[in-house]
Amino acid sequence: MPDLYNKLFEDVRFREGLKACLNCGTCTAICPAAEFYDYQPRRILDILQTKDDSQIENLLKSNTIWYCGECMSCVTRCPRGNAPGLLIQSLRSLSQELGYFTESEKGRQQLAIKRTIGKWILEYGYCLFPSEIMPAMHPEQGPIWEWEHKNIEAVMLRLGANYKGTGPGILRKIPDEALDEIYRIFEVTGGISRFDKIEEFSRKKAKEMGMDMEDGTNDDYMKFIYTANSGNHTKKHEG
């Protein structure tokens, strides 16, 4: 087993986020994830403080670390200056580096995020791009988005955007040189390697689950991870 605690400790966010927890629960008290998921940020610190790699391994393979919404409300309140939200980020990073994320339903979703947000960052230079936000995948966006999506160029023109245009402005086409630069940044800093790992471990998992996985967003595995919900995430009481 890799030296998990020490690997986590290499992450500055981990060092910044874990001082010494006194188990007061101010984090869990106001954590939106704790309100709706079987989740307590306090427990995360409890486990990490043990430095016990077998417990940490379980955590890295669990749904637990994927419930947090990274709103960082916990950071404001902690009387000891811990930052549970930052610890979650370091745990998620390590879970992906080691491929443990594919062991949980919520962790497996990383592939879907990589293939949407990740792809768009490199392709458009934006985290989102309107033509990609399909009303069918986002029905809650309502009739207004359906209308807007259908008329995107005209609506963007009406609202003064420079949609796919050159020069500055809203939703301009980001110059190819700039896109090349951000690709190189991703290459140099480990971003591309993170993406490759998400792909590689997911492919392995899809095979193990006997599911078809291609490169886009329409294969069985992608559809499965995008929508699968066991319903076991919100339970309040044991038994």
Place this chain on the structure above:
Amino acid sequence: MKVEGKQRIWMDYQKEIAEDHFFYVRSCVRQNFFPGSEKTFLRILKSELQKDIYENPSHTTCSGIGYHTDIVPFETAMTMVARQFALMTEAGYENFTTSCITSFGLYSEVLETWHHFPETEEKTREFLLRATGREFKKPNNVSHASDIIFRFRKEIRDKGKYKLVNQHTGQPLRVVEHIGCHYSKMFPSKGIGGAEYPYVLIGMIEDWGGEVIDYPERRHCCGFGFRQYLIQANRGFSISCSKKKFDSMEPYKPDMILTNCPGCPMFLDRWQYAISEMEGKTYGENGHGIPVLTYEELAGLVLGYNPWDLGLQVHQVPVEPLLDKIGIPYDPEMKFKGADGQDLGKPESPSFLKFYFENV
């Protein structure tokens, strides 16, 4: 509730906001969902306040949503941020301002990290140089675009045509404010008014004539939670968070919700629609919902800009009841027209949320 108590706290969290010469970076979510807001922000700064604000066409996403969905490593995000700083340095600017709260939080986090762990700054400089050949200076002043509108709120009021007053009753409009989590929850001193009672939107509402409502779930996240919305299987979390806020604010009968984060207004707007479709429940008066505005949209209304230039037509919750209350004229026929009056058809009407109605 004693407002003096809050005022004392606001005094403790004063923040320096540059006066002029801004290097501007955009927001991914805002450009997608509220393009009119960014347009309005620049219009106010340039034509109303005569400020110098520069946008480099080469700037990109800060990768914040990727960072907070954890597909983008911290080192990558730091270098993406460094590249934006390099563009600023090259253009000769020192005051960095961003349209996005996630970005604002990330810029703050990166600068703090560099401060506490100087080796990370060194490494980032090396990465950036290797990847792009660029070098950078750190900004002198980092602000969120709402900080700037806050700073010039009185000038906006003085130039304004409208006040946040209900013209039928003469009473101030009752406004709920919602602050993006990453504005000050991580670093209270970086937000006007701190983390517990942020003042950035309250200052605008008060100076423009409205009344601020404080309600129990004011500090609650809207529920975006990055991966919690982006993946369909998790959206139950996202909508449940917003619903909690609506249920908590409902008894106070707010006339509108004002936001400073790009994502929050979209979710608070769309989830009202989704809740109505899923449960038949609508908030606000007469089944119209509670209009959700960005601070730029509200500033634009105060200044008398055409609501359809501000982009208020791309809200799912109709804004007309609010316009009527303030007494702002609008042409219903033009709401869904393109530039030069081009016919674009109309969105369908939701099942429960009242979207089309007679002009009062």
Place this chain on the structure above:
Amino acid sequence: MSKTAIIIGGGAAGMETASQLARLGIEVDLIEKQSRLGGHLNSWDRLFPNRRDSKEVSEYLELGMNDGISLHMNTEIDDIRMAGERFTLALRDGNELYSDALVIATGYEVFDARKKEEYGYGIYDNVITSVELEEFFRNNKQKNLFEGIQSKRVGIVHCVGSRDEKAGNLYCSKLCCVTGVKQAIEIKELMPDAEIFCFYMDLRMFDRHFEEMYYEAQEKWGIQFIRGRLSEASENPDHTLLVKLEDTLTGLPLKMKIDLLILLVGFVPSPETQRLAAMLGLKEGDDRFLCAADEHTSTNSTAIPGVFLAGTVKGPAGIANTITDARSTALQVAAYLK
């Protein structure tokens, strides 16, 4: 000429030090900046653990104010000079006092609850401090604490401004726990149908009969203890409060409506203590309370010959320990002056 001592601070520690030194035949000047002796004791109603009237302790201390003690009320100190083994105190009124020994007994003040922003003290109508509750008990016992409030649920919040990096105080104020339990019982005595909750992290019932009082609170009075630190309070439309904490023994977040929230504010060094320490060059600990010459064996003297400490300038302490400490200081001063 016989040697004299100056005691700065006329609270319990200063009064008892003065009284004991006078008994030992040493001439004492006792300086108090207010118009009344007794310090914080004047604000408390009944004392833990036996709930005896604080006025009885005040009376005891006043009995010690005998011949040999010159009282300087309403007196502030502008400057202290040390020359050889003599101290010269320049007073605000232009006078000077001289002595061979100096006792710092300037005590503490309570934590400013407004700094704990998320509890809304000074903002929400029904949030008060434990000190205000004592004042209420002392002055308005006949009145209804819940006047204008419909139901009667009280929340008592432990560790307000203590054990809290963000409040700037990492230390435990140690007397708040027992104060909370005492006040819970007292509210219950006044209003038997009140429902009372203590929100705590640990109950530090360190002294004699404290634990028994906790037991009594549970057994006789039905006070409920919920293990979790209060995370935030906000105001409901009807001016009641919505509080949120984790019920850590179940691992679930908990919310409840509270009619009156009482904040158990901790100890912080008084500004006067810090000012005098700076003036004299006395060592402050990382908690900003003053350091004695040795933490275990010389708890009343300082690194400066002739300068002594008494009471809560050294950290949180209750009345009994303060009085005991003051006596021990008096002995050390007497030995030094001999």
Place this chain on the structure above:
Amino acid sequence: MKSFGYTISEDRQIDFDANDRNMTGFINSIEPSIRLCLGCGSCTATCSAGHFTDLNIRRIHTLVQRGELQHLKKEIMKCMLCGKCQLVCPRGVNLRNLILLIHSALEKSGL
């Protein structure tokens, strides 16, 4: 009503005011020692059933005080009523009786 592929959830908080605490009152009045818990966890540590199941007797005790009894039916069936918890309790809380009383309280209210 439409479905978008997910549901709006109720929060998991203990909503103290929404809970019916009549059963708590009933249990506490019959077995007053229940009030005396100091949360030390000796009971859970020694619990025979707790070694083989996820039964947590201290948690059950706390949930009863919060009025969260509705879900305990299955949970208390894990208890073997051996009474070791009571033996080790430093405050002499009759936890065995607590289990029995939860049972009868639930039965009384038809749960």
